[in-house]
Amino acid sequence: MSKNNRLLVDVKNKTEKEYFFELFIYKNTLLSKNAINNVKLILNKYLKNKFQLKITDVDKLPEAAIKEDILIMPILIKRNPKPEIRIIGDFTNPKKVLKYLLIN
């Protein structure tokens, strides 16, 4: 009973998420940690619960980098809503990030 409920809740949550982001980093370096923290900060502040963030460590999953043609990291890809946008860096400038993501 609880399992089914959880699934339902998840589906409900998913459909409510307006934004879907993927962040690709390489290993758990300082650069990667900064990028993760900064992205989370920005998204949590400006998009609150409306986003989903998937973090991939390319060191563990090299095929992902090949599939996405990723040569520079860290890189944040906004999948939804379209258009797809890519931002490279550790996201130290929130204003720029927002501007690129077309978020007001």
Add this chain to the structure above:
Amino acid sequence: MKNTVQKNQMNEKLEKSKTGIFGFDDITFGGLPKSRPTLIVGGIGSGKTFMSMLFILNGISDFKENGVFMTFEERSDELITNFSNLKYDITDYLEKKNLYFEHLHIGQYELHESGKYNIEGLFVRIEQAIKLTNAKRIVLDSLDTLFSNLDISLLRSEFKRLFSWLKEKNITAIITAEVGDVYLTRLGLEENVADCVIELSNRITNQISTRRLRILKYRGSYHANNEYPFILDMNGIYIFPLATQSYNFEITTDRISSGISKLDEMLENKGFYLGSSILISGSAGTGKTSIAATFSRSICNVNKICLYCAFEEAPNQILRNMKSIGIDLEKFTQDKLLHFYYARPSLQNLELHFMGIKEMINQINPSVIILDPITNLMTEGPSSDIRSMLTRFIDYLKTKKITVMFNAAITIGTIATNPSDEGISSMVDTWLMLEDTKINNKRASSFYVMKSRGMNHSKNEMIFLLNENGVELLEKNAIQNNKVIKENKNSHTIAEI
């Protein structure tokens, strides 16, 4: 002596990776530094990509080393097509995973920047490629395109990281970059991270474009310091070390007839050495083309192929003129034994002519090449570029064992006062000279064998005549005593016997 010992010691310590590029492994005493990065620097069109690709393909075809070629440039598919026309079976290499070829787009997507980043993703990509092919050779072409979309302040550290990373992988790497104004590379990156730096250039001096290669640096190895002109054509790159360096041609004692029996007599009764170079010099109208034509006829008569490169008269003219003195070459053209390469010298520079000729050599495989005349190609006067290009051409022909005959027109009576001789006479193995002279108050030609290396040639002066059988050489004494000279309708001087 100490120098040689030092040289050997230095070379022994450093393992090298053969490139298989004609002449390159000689001037580097073995090739590129093994498992180390080499930087090839040059302007656009200088041959960096071509040379790098040859390194990879030769690695597969000749040295059993697989390779990775990563390009960031636009025209990647053209590259593959161009190389598919050479001796390499690229499709096969790709299938068998001997070769990994990829075009990477760094700026394909709109890249927005915010903060720090690095090119670690590229390293991942390269790593995958190396693993897939078990590669021992890699090319990254080119650094400028790779970094062009990135923040310039990051470049220096990333560049260094790339080189260290490659060294760790134990792979022989070539990275190409463009020449800059202040620093060696356009991006101002220090070239001291590379173990070996090679510069390619394609300069125009005196309206002649010459490609040059120079080894700027080669850590831990003795290397040649000079600038070497090289030829880049559809079949590859050819670098010719200086003639004085160790360059062993197979020495032959075979001989070939000149087609003129008296001349053969003057040359130890045997004729020219096979694969040698022969210069015929003389002022206009003295009969140089006739000698060349007679030689061609003699070659074609024994079913060997002759390539006649005409730089003044059109082939039809030559055929007609020679027919009028009894030398019928037309049938040989029909039998495909005699081929013509005809080009107006002013339209192209020397290098392009040689490229065209080499292309024909590859197609028809001649035993003999005639250049008639060579003086038109040297319109700018004495120039060391021309001389060195010519030397290299002769060397190239020697390696192919092709006998070459040059005609050189001289404008004044004697060689000594002629500026356009270019010192060719010192380069060639045999030098024949025609000089204007008078016999019984009529114009005639004197003929001398000025030199012929490796044989005891006649030093006599002969009189050169043209009659209905073609070229004839007569002893001077014979003429003076009882022959009469008269003009014929074609203005050739003919002896009435």
